[in-house]
Amino acid sequence: MTDNAKRLVRLQDVQALLASGTLGDNLHSHAELAKRLVGATSCSVMLLNSESPDDLRMRLCASAGELPPGAAEAQVASGEGICGQVLANGRALLVEDIACSEFAGLARRGCAALPALMSAPVRIDGRLVGVVNVTGAAFSESELHLLEVMALFIGKSVQVIQLQHLLASRFAQMALVREAHERGQDSAAPGTAYQNPEDVARILARSFYKEMTRAGFAPGQIVSAATELIGQLKGTLQEGARGAS
CATH class of the missing domain: 3.30.450.40 (GAF domain)
Incomplete structure (x- = not known):
């Protein structure tokens, strides 16, 4: 050839x-x-x-x-x-x-x-x-x-995959827009530009905490929610380990 x-x-x-x-x-x-x-x-x-x-x-x-x-x-x-x-x-x-x-x-x-x-x-x-x-x-x-x-x-x-995930979550969209607004950035940017996954995870965690606080949840109840999140992650990791064995 x-x-x-x-x-x-x-x-x-x-x-x-x-x-x-x-x-x-x-x-x-x-x-x-x-x-x-x-x-x-x-x-x-x-x-x-x-x-x-x-x-x-x-x-x-x-x-x-x-x-x-x-x-x-x-x-x-x-x-x-x-x-x-x-x-x-x-x-x-x-x-x-x-x-x-x-x-x-x-x-x-x-x-x-x-x-x-x-x-x-x-x-x-x-x-x-x-x-x-x-x-x-x-x-x-x-x-x-x-x-x-x-x-x-x-x-x-990479950009398409991330945008698909963000568009599927209204909570993620709102958290990123709010974060951009607090930093004085263009609110349209989070939906169109690449976001480091670790940064997104931290932003969602902060937003989750702020929303629960605004809703009137007590510290102990927020801890219970975090414990439930860790429990869900543990279950996912265990399923993955069983699938790999």
Whole structure:
């Protein structure tokens, strides 16, 4: 197959993604498509999801292909490792041979079998929210450009997924609008811009507490509500553990 024919097939795959109407359905499917488009052996999508806004870290959110040991539990800060450097400078990276590059000491696994690596920043409304990485035997500049295009789609997918969840919850919408109003921000922004999931969780918790206080609930009753929330979470975690065993 000629290079032009390969490019056409790849463009048809991207067209199928856009035409299917499933842009925000499954980040894992996007990781699989990115892996196939660039001829990679593995692909990982890491997004910022921090407990503290002063210590932002990326965690694995989706993947395709075999990943190195510990990848699922890894937390990477801006500037740490290869993908952390891509997050820090906001520029896509192509490494033709990791072992012979300045990044040799940063590779998470041996470089002999999979010497090549590419990494591209994921953005939402111009804001860096993560990185998509692929590894393989060899890559070219054209494949790097394809990965950058997929990074754009992944960013939009994250935004669509979050907006779908927020639109399904009137309580979440009201809490975000109220938070924006208290901060003197545009009240329309929370519904259209990306929100860090950890920030949203804290905003909802504060709103939940304020609403119960305004409604006249006593401290003991608010504690009971929090205990019920923890109980529901415990049940969900137990069901997940049984399903995984």
